[in-house]
Amino acid sequence: MNAEVLPWAARTKGLVGSIIDSSTSLLQRQTHDIVSFAMGSPAAEAVPSEDFSEIYSSVLANNGAGVFAYGATEGETALRDELLAYLETTPERTSAERLLITSGGMQGLDLAGKLFVDPGDLVIVEAPTYTNGSATLLAYGADIVEAPIDDDGLIVETLPELVQKAGRRPKAIYVIPNFQNPTGTAMSLKRRLLLLALAREWRSIIIDDDPYGMLRFDGRHIPGFRELGGGDPLVFSVRTFSKILAPGLRVGWVDADPAIVEKLIDAKQTMDTCTNVPNQLLSAEFLRRGGLEPHLDRLRREYQKRMRAMQTSLENHFSGVATWTHPQGGFFLWLTFGDNVDTSKLFDVAVQNGVAFIPGRAFSVTGQFGNALRLCFASQTPERTELGISRLAEALKAL
């Protein structure tokens, strides 16, 4: 059937999908060995799957059929209570009326778009930025303006000029302040404070997307927007268990002003009624047993080791050929070649050679960064990382 004759909604023009997510299925179809630095997945061995299966059994035994009933839209009480208690021990302490449990971080981003972005609204994003985040905003018709970043994160100082050029205030500013996806850089305190001041001047929502903040393995904590904002309704914080527990759980949360949370509940009810109940109860029990903090400690140590291994492999194979970032936490680093290298072309050769990454263009709505690529250092052991980076160097030679 010719799809053009279908009565599409105008908004389908903004549905661009995600090259990152599509690469998962492409890589799953390959039958040869591939060292994948592509997906932002926790290391398979970093997921506490034995604890999970034991906890699932006890959750089933203790809750009976209730495990499979519809849950409250705002989230299961057990998880909300445990999460609040855990956050109390961190700089992100919050309160029950500010909390909504979501189906992963992606739903938090989608809800932000649903509540705050009308077609044609100006939204500022980092360049490069997380593809699914910008794709979500595009799906709501955002008019996206990209602002540059450097080693201190979003160059907030450039925003007034961009806004002046656009001739209207931004409705929202989408930022990933810690160990940004895809570059791994963190926004400096000075810039966070400046961004908050500008958002207040423009009455813009700061979509504060921070899945990696708890995974700092080097350097000192930088206060986040949640802390700096002191409960300012303009700060909309999106969080997830995907990177610190497991992405397949699809459990995350939003921390926002109570008036916003009321609207979020209405909006979530038209999406999925409630977040997966068994996985909420699993996460709650994991937290109740005090498992999260020791688990995070292990992850931080392991990811620090893996990041350093990747730095060493890059020095061995790419010194003088490329430059790269030096993250103090999270999952990713960003590799930049000279202008003569096209990483979208390199991708095909690399996959044949047994290594995968995400090409830089995927992280820009205007197709910038054709000579850069994102590497996830978290999913591979140091030995596999060395193998993968050496295959990447061979692929570059072959190209």
Ligand SMILES: Cc1ncc(COP(=O)(O)O)c(C=O)c1O
């Ligand atoms: C910056 C950022 N935001 C949101 C998400 C989505 O998180 P989730 O898998 O919980 O939907 C990711 C996952 O890669 C991410 O890197």
